[in-house]
Amino acid sequence: MEKSVAPDNNNLAHSYNHIGGVYMNIREYSKALSSHEKALKFYEKNLPPNHPDLTTCYNNIGSVFYSMGQYSKARSSYEKALEILETANPSNHNDLATCYNNIGAMYYHTGNYSEALLFYEKALKMIEKFLPPNHNNLAHSYNNIGGVYMNMREYSKALLFHEKALNIYENTLPANHPDLATCYNNIGSMCYSMGEYSKALSFCEKALEIREKTLPPNHPSSASPVVPQNTNKNNTYLLAASWTIAVTVAALVFMPKFRELNCTSAYEGGMKAVIWTDVLQALVMLVGLLSAIIQGLIVLGGFGPTFSIASKGGRIQFDNISIDPRVRHTVWSLLIGSTFNGLSIYGFNQTQIQRYMCVRTTRGAAQALFINAVGSAFIILSSCLIGIIIYAYYADCDPYTAKFISAIDQIFPYFVMEVFSNIPGLPGVFLACIFSGSLSTISSGLNSLAAVIIEDVYKGLMRGQLSDERQGFISKIFSIILGAVVMLLTYVVSHLEPILNAATSLFGALQGPIMGVFFLGFFFPRANHRGCLVGFVSGVALPLWMLVGSQITKNQRKSERLPLFTTNCALPINETITFSSPVRSDPLLDLYSVSYLWYSPIAVSTVLLVGLIVSYLTRPLKPHAVDPKLIIPIDDVFCCYLPKSVRHWLRCGVDHENYLNERVCTEFIE
Known part of the structure; x- marks a missing residue:
């Protein structure tokens, strides 16, 4: 057809559009985009600038970009479509209402609910004026406005609009339609928020009944309704009573024995408590990880289907050898960056050195380190496998995109609460797994920091010999103070990006310079104290500057996240577009876009380079003096x-x- 049709024949452009639509439906987005862009070239060449086919093509391209997660490009395409509609076809109210609705959805997903409400109301006015009172688009619009009021916590107004939508759906849709399930869930959520628990339970059960009839048995939407299942206040009392019993048993039965073993806390037992609690916590972590893996594989049908879904979604990549440091994860960033981070932990970290010193011989410490390497590798591989399982489970209904969760860090707990919802006790094991990992790290850190402060600061200021009893008492005081500081810092961490990235970035920016100072002293005998000091300050300043800049400019940087889908989610209807507001580009954006895995190598290199230069400019040490x-x-x-x-x-x-x-x-x- 391409050879036989004239270049100005729009039938070829229509064919490209249809082909793009097919590719879109089978999720081959790059091919869909290519087809729609070919159609656009024909339309731009042969049609006037305000032709409705151009609007359709821009909308198609915007939809593809949206599905690919490239929201800024999607925004550009949708704005072009809206511009044509407003200037050329002001009477086409249905299309204008759709555009207003999509803009409202953009504000909704970015949290600007007042603007979202403004555009949703514009769309509603057009729909009410030109469509019959029982039209489904009118119900969709009511649902959208109700969703905005819900997020603004104006529950009575939200309930009013959702009930209007339900009235239309019940009169126009079959009894098992998914839109009815969505509306029932919305109303149930409103009733729950208003404290009407029995009414909330009734609507949620109606929604669940529809989903069980229309969705597969293992579909996420049928696993858990939006409203929590324990809507009866009596369950709250039972939960409080069971918690009281558990605390009483722990206090009277287990705590005395732990007290005899001196392993109640870092405050009570020092390094001995830290080591034994780490052992117990490691066992709990392993149980939690293995439970999540086994149950997830059972639900998904084994390794084969799980890895097949992940591979089709582009989540399994072993061949990304790009040398661009701005690419988040490559073979080189993981190999080099993770090596530096691991060396920082096991070679120069105070908590690890304290553990080594507790072993009687150097050989024993080395053996413990190799055993730890095996355990750490198992935990890392298990965590990667859990990530693949979670993606496969939510491949068609991503909770974060669907706004079922407010942060990416919540995806694992959300997953566990779903797959273990019918197995009593296992969600609690998982929560214990999370707390165990946190407490293990915090207890080790507090103990090490207290020891460093006493040895390097307190003893220098308070001249004289300290008794073991007094030193232990002072160590406990510092542990309490440092614990309070850690609690305060959680407020700062809550404003950072996902916790794993933030932790790795901070660790690389702060631990990397320490490793650089050790390298400078170990391998370069002519480096002096001035070079070490200036190099250390420079090594801290540069990666911290990059880290802060990356947080400030994160909305300007190109998103590298692979697309996530909500195809089979029970969402508020017709909320389709998500993209960010235009921002001014920072001239140092490339520097701030460097992958967080490179922070530690950059810090070490900065310390070595600056330290050597300053040392040779300020009387380097003589070889015989070393x-x-x-x-x-x-x-x-x-x-x-x-x-x-x-x-x-x-x-x-x-x-x-x-x-x-x-x-x-x-x-x-x-």
């Missing part, structure tokens, strides 16, 4: 196969040979 025990000779570690003369030059004048000979003789005598 104790060989404090230096790791680069030649013996990385260049052992080079000629002896070259290795001697790499030692920077430090007499390692005599030191090694003396060490061998000493070990032989012993």
